[in-house]
Amino acid sequence: MATKRKSRSISDDISDIATKSNSRSLVEGRRASTRLPRPEAETPIASVRIDLPEYVDRQLKLKCVMDGGAKAYYILKALARDGFEINKEDLRLDRRRRKKFR
Numbered sequence: 001m002a003t004k005r006k007s008r009s010i011s012d013d014i015s016d017i018a019t020k021s022n023s024r025s026l027v028e029g030r031r032a033s034t035r036l037p038r039p040e041a042e043t044p045i046a047s048v049r050i051d052l053p054e055y056v057d058r059q060l061k062l063k064c065v066m067d068g069g070a071k072a073y074y075i076l077k078a079l080a081r082d083g084f085e086i087n088k089e090d091l092r093l094d095r096r097r098r099k100k101f102r
Contacts, residue, residue, distance in 0.1 A: 043090050069093035 052060070060071050073093050080086040 040089075043087065 060074060063069075063074055064071060070093065073091065076086050076091055080091070
């Protein structure tokens with residue numbers, strides 16, 4: 001009975017040390033970085049549902065289209081003007097990339 005022979009790839013023949021060394025040699029002199037920047041610490045986000053009069057919602061949507069940004073930005077900005085403590089880093093025009101708090 002014939003036994004199956006495990007196929008080898010090129011990566012099986014190259015050690016981790018050789019790979020790191022090769023990566024460094026490619027980067028040297030090009031001022032490139034192989035390190036990823038540390039992600040910013042983010043404030044956990046809570047999802048909130050509110051009921052607004054339609055005319056207010058239309059105004060808010062129009063503001064978002066005309067000036068850019070998200071509804072949450074303009075709501076947080078208004079809350080800050082009303083005396084609520086809002087961290088500067090949380091006042092972002094576009095918060096879509098943030099993860100929601102669960």
